[in-house]
Amino acid sequence: MSARRPAEVLDWARAFAEEELAPSAGEFDRTGQLPGSVIRQLADAGVLGAVVPPRWGGAGMDALDYGELTEVVGKACSSTRALLTVHTSLVCETLVERASDRIKDKYLPDLASGRRIGCFALSEADAGSDAASVTTSYTRQRDGFVLNGRKKWISFAGIADLFLVFATDNGVLSAFLVDRDTPGVRTAPMTGFLGNRATHIAEVVLTDVAVPEENLVGRIGAGFGFIANTALFHGRYSIAWAGVAIAQAALEEMCTYATRREQFGVQIGAHQLVQKMVADAVTNVDAARELCRQAGRARAERSVEAVMRTNIAKYFSSTIAQQVTSDAVQVLGGNGCWDQYPAERLFREAKILEIIEGTSQLQQVMIADHGYKTFARKS
Amino acid sequence: MNSEAVEQDGAAGIAADIRGFVRANMTALTTAELRDEDNIFEKGFVTSIFAMQLLVFIESTFDVTVPDDHITLRNFSSVELMTGMVAKLKAATG
Ligand SMILES: Cc1cc2nc3c(=O)[nH]c(=O)nc-3n(C[C@H](O)[C@H](O)[C@H](O)COP(=O)(O)OP(=O)(O)OC[C@H]3O[C@@H](n4cnc5c(N)ncnc54)[C@H](O)[C@@H]3O)c2cc1C
Numbered sequence: 001m002s003a004r005r006p007a008e009v010l011d012w013a014r015a016f017a018e019e020e021l022a023p024s025a026g027e028f029d030r031t032g033q034l035p036g037s038v039i040r041q042l043a044d045a046g047v048l049g050a051v052v053p054p055r056w057g058g059a060g061m062d063a064l065d066y067g068e069l070t071e072v073v074g075k076a077c078s079s080t081r082a083l084l085t086v087h088t089s090l091v092c093e094t095l096v097e098r099a100s101d102r103i104k105d106k107y108l109p110d111l112a113s114g115r116r117i118g119c120f121a122l123s124e125a126d127a128g129s130d131a132a133s134v135t136t137s138y139t140r141q142r143d144g145f146v147l148n149g150r151k152k153w154i155s156f157a158g159i160a161d162l163f164l165v166f167a168t169d170n171g172v173l174s175a176f177l178v179d180r181d182t183p184g185v186r187t188a189p190m191t192g193f194l195g196n197r198a199t200h201i202a203e204v205v206l207t208d209v210a211v212p213e214e215n216l217v218g219r220i221g222a223g224f225g226f227i228a229n230t231a232l233f234h235g236r237y238s239i240a241w242a243g244v245a246i247a248q249a250a251l252e253e254m255c256t257y258a259t260r261r262e263q264f265g266v267q268i269g270a271h272q273l274v275q276k277m278v279a280d281a282v283t284n285v286d287a288a289r290e291l292c293r294q295a296g297r298a299r300a301e302r303s304v305e306a307v308m309r310t311n312i313a314k315y316f317s318s319t320i321a322q323q324v325t326s327d328a329v330q331v332l333g334g335n336g337c338w339d340q341y342p343a344e345r346l347f348r349e350a351k352i353l354e355i356i357e358g359t360s361q362l363q364q365v366m367i368a369d370h371g372y373k374t375f376a377r378k379s
Numbered sequence: 380m381n382s383e384a385v386e387q388d389g390a391a392g393i394a395a396d397i398r399g400f401v402r403a404n405m406t407a408l409t410t411a412e413l414r415d416e417d418n419i420f421e422k423g424f425v426t427s428i429f430a431m432q433l434l435v436f437i438e439s440t441f442d443v444t445v446p447d448d449h450i451t452l453r454n455f456s457s458v459e460l461m462t463g464m465v466a467k468l469k470a471a472t473g
Contacts, residue, residue: 098445098450106450132427173395218447218450219447219448219450219451221452221453222450222451222452222453223429224427224452224454225385225420225427225430225455226430226431226434226450227428229428229430229431230427230431232430233428302435302439303435304400304432304436304439307428307431307432308433366426366428369405369406369407369408372407372408373404373405374402375409376407
C-alpha cells in the first residue's frame with residue numbers, strides 16, 4: 001500500500017469533485033444510492049484515509065487541508081461528503097486518537113485504504129440530543145461482551161463493514177467496534193429523508209452480538225466522555241466545513257443566475273433587493289470559512305480552545321448555509337424550486353446540518369455558557 | 380527542603396493548575412464552590428465534553444502522556460484524582 005501525500009489527495013479530489021461528483025450529485029440524490037464505484041475511486045485516491053497517519057496507510061493530512069478537502073467534496077455532493085464525515089472523521093480520527101494500538105493495527109489499514117467502510121452508531125429512537133441516554137446494552141462475558149439493542153439514523157450503516165457502537169451497562173457507557181458479519185447484526189434501511197439521501201441510512205439491530213474484548217475502544221466507561229465526544233468533536237469540524245461547502249455552491253448558483261436572468265428589462269442582479277441577498281451570502285460564506293480555519297488552526301495546535309472554536313464554526317456555518325441556500329432558491333425563483341437546478345437540493349441538504357452532530361440549539365447552549373465565562377465582567 | 384516537601388510542593392502546584400483550569404471552565408451560571416474532592420461531572424460543574432479538554436490540558440501542561448488504561452471518566456472526575464494521577468505519571472517518567 002503506498003500512502004499518498006496530502007497535496008496529491010487534494011489535487012485529485014478537486015478534479016474528481018468537479019468532473020465526476022458535481023454532475024452526478026442530483027442523480028445520487030434521486031436514486032438514493034452512492035455507487036460503489038465512486039466509493040472505490042475515493043478510497044483508491046486516498047481520500048477516505050486522508051487524516052490517518054502514514055503508519056497505517058493514510059495521507060496524514062492536517063486539519064486545515066482536511067477542511068479544504070471536505071469543502072471541495074461537499075460543494076460537489078453532500079452525500080459523498082457525508083461519507084468523509086462518518087468514515088473519516090467520526091470513525092478513523094477517533095480510532096487514531098483513542099483506540100489501542102491493537103485495534104489500530106487490526107482495523108486502521110483497511111479503513112484508511114477504504115477496503116472497509118466504518119459508520120458511527122450512537123443515536124437511538126429515544127436517545128438523540130441526550131445521546132448519553134442510550135439503552136443499547138452490553139454485558140460482560142468470559143472473553144468479551146454481548147451487545148443488544150437498536151440504533152437509529154445510522155448513516156452508511158446500509159453498506160458499512162464496521163460499526164462504532166455505543167452501549168451502556170447500567171449507566172456505564174462504553175464503545176465497541178462491531179464487524180458487520182458478526183452473528184446477530186442486522187441492518188434495516190431507512191428512506192424518505194429531506195437530504196443526505198444517498199447515505200445509505202439504516203437502523204442497526206443488535207441481538208446477542210458477541211464482541212471480543214480487544215474490540216472495546218478505550219476503557220470501560222470511556223464511551224461517552226472520551227470516545228463519543230472525541231468523535232463528535234471531529235464530526236462537528238467536518239459539518240462546519242460542510243456548511244461552507246453547501247453555501248459556496250449556493251452562492252455560485254445565485255450569482256450565475258442573477259447575472260443571466262433578465263426581468264423588467266435588466267438582469268435581476270441589478271435589482272437592489274437581489275443584491276442584498278448576494279451581498280449577505282458573499283459575506284457569510286467568507287465569515288464561515290474563516291471560522292472554520294480558526295477552528296482548524298486551534299486543532300492543529302491541539303489547543304484546549306479547539307472544542308469551542310469548532311462548536312462556533314459548526315453553529316455559524318450550518319446557520320448561514322441554511323440562509324444562503326434559502327436565498328439561492330429565492331434568487332432562482334421558480335427554477336429554484338425545480339430539481340433541474342441544484343438550488344433546491346442544496347436547500348434540503350443545508351437543513352440537515354443544523355440537526356446532526358449536535359443541533360443548533362445544543363451549540364447555542366454551549367456557546368452562551370462560553371460567552372458568560374468569557375465576557376461577563378468579574379467585578 | 381527535603382524530597383518529601385518538594386514532592387508535596389509539586390503536588391500542590393499541580394492541584395492549583397488543575398483547579399484553576401476547572402474553575403475557568405465551570406458552567407458559568409453555577410454558584411457552588413469547587414472543592415478538590417467534588418465529582419465535577421456528577422455535580423454538573425462541567426459537561427462530559429470537558430473530559431476531552433481536561434485530557435489535552437493535562438498532557439500539554441504537565442508534559443505527560445496519559446496512557447490508555449488511565450483514560451476513564453473516573454480518573455478525571457475530581458481535582459484530587461487528577462492531581463494524584465498526574466503526580467504518579469510524572470514520578471513514573473522521572
Ligand atoms: C440525515 C441524518 C443522518 C444521521 N446520521 C447519524 C449517524 O450516522 N449516527 C448517529 O448516531 N446518529 C445519526 N443521526 C441522528 C442525529 O444525530 C440526531 O437526529 C440528532 O442528534 C438529534 O437528535 P433527535 O433527532 O433525536 O432530536 P431531539 O434530540 O429529539 O431534538 C429535537 C429538538 O429539540 C431540541 N432540543 C433537545 N434538547 C434540547 C436542549 N437541551 N436544549 C434546547 N433544545 C433542545 C433540539 O435542538 C431539536 O430542535 C442522523 C440524523 C439525520 C437526520
